[in-house]
Amino acid sequence: MTAPVLTAPAPASLRFHPLRDSATMLRRNLKRMLRYPSMTVMLVGMPVVFLLLFVYVLGGTLGAGLGASVPGAAGGGRAAYANYVAPAIILMTVAATVQGTAISIAMDMTEGIITRFRTMHIARVSVLTGHVLGSMIQAMISLAVVIGVALLVGFRPTAGLGGWLATAGFLVAVSFALVWLAVALGQVSKSVETASNLPMPLILLPFLGSGFVPTDSMPAGLRWFAEYQPFTPIIETLRGLLMDEPLGNNAWIALAWCAVIALGGYLWSKRLFNRES
């Protein structure tokens, strides 16, 4: 005779369905993106404007100054600079997308529907994973658009199929990390305005790294920061993958940063979501 079971399995109606609920929440977020297209346009537009600005307005002069330290920029000029700046613009695209994530999370939090979700018997995490998956899809679409424009204005990557696949995989990892961070930033914001400002540093960080000019042209203190901040190895990895150059340690450092940011963002988000409001 077996001992009586103290914890009976939950009845079918009380079981959680995180995957199904996440898919439902993803559908909701995709519909919201379609209903509010101006935000998507704005989020894609920003990196495109920066790209055009840096290639056509600043590219001639900046390209001439790249110097011999940058491999592949020997010719100098606008064409060389287009190749140099494209990875930074690509990363900026991800940063702009997650700004949208923070805004839509904050919109949700102010609207009361999240309170309804909290009183329902659903897999709670699906509220957040729905946003994460939606933002990932949005990021991939934005990246395709921005890379397309970059190719049109003179970006000439030398990567083969393998390099492109590795780039795509790497961008998924970077987007995943930054999206989870943005989910936390969106929840920590008390208003939609704050939510749109909080991720601003993510858009500025490529400037304070190797995104737009080589770090060895910077003054000592800034240079130190630029070399150790997470966006520099991410940009260098993108550059290496797309221009078919050796990656060195950058790829591992970048992936480690992504893992840390993703995990930190996830744990922070979860804690914020489960706090009592």
Add this chain to the structure above:
Amino acid sequence: MTSTHSRPAIAVTGLRKSFGDHVVLDGLDLHVPQGTVFSLLGANGAGKTTTVRILSTLLGADGGDVTVAGHDLAREPDAVRAAIGVTGQFSAVDKLLTGEENLRLMADLHHLGRGEGRRRVARLLDQFDLTRAAGKPASTYSGGMLRRLDLAMTLVGSPQVIFLDEPTTGLDPRSRRDMWQIVRDLVAAGVTIFLTTQYLEEADELADRIGVLDHGRLVAEGTAEELKRRIPGGHVRLRFADHHGLDAALRILGQASPDTDALALRVPSDGSLRSLKTLIGQLDDRAIEVDELSVHTPDLDDVFLALTGDSRNEKVTAP
């Protein structure tokens, strides 16, 4: 139905909650039988919304025992969530989605099958008079439509217990009456309703039992009739053309309380024809001109003001 009345849908004993030094709920006891409407009355800040937030698992309590739909709130919050529906003071709808999409979202989250979800959504749209607006984004809805959609979304999961936190605040009279009818229909179907409101009329119309919340405690509980009987608030209100008439009437009607600004006098009365005759006779004898006379039986306003010690507007006069 009578047999199920014995099992409580909501049972609360000694519920306490403070925010810092501020005590919001100070030992609240509630007992709501299944299939009835319980209305929690209270001024702003009395603790109504905090009570709803705790009972609907949004907020943890500092102390006390709560069961909702037979499940312990602290130990089985998931089972409680599966049994309840909440419609708050502020609409919990997705304004970028259409009415139908909002309802479909609820159907999907309740894991209703495709066909069953579709049928239930169509039925609720029809029942809540939203079929014509079903394809429009909720951002274009009027206040009354939003409130109806909000409640319809709550009903997709067929909850046994529904919390309505000030469901008609800010609604026009017509939408309010529509909402009342919906609540009556729900109760007829066996659902238990926990309603908070600042409108005494609403509690009077809908509630089987009413609890008056003041400073985190129930100061009275009973049916509307029982509560009205507790305080003697029947009176006749006389309005005069000028101060002269008011003063003259005040001299002969000792027990009356004057409202000088409105040139009115409140005279305690049981409202019977005989007492009215006497009153009119007294006024006639001294030829005092009365502009207007109205008879008031005690209403929940009187009860509420007497119980919560709020004597800003009216003074409760002993007979």
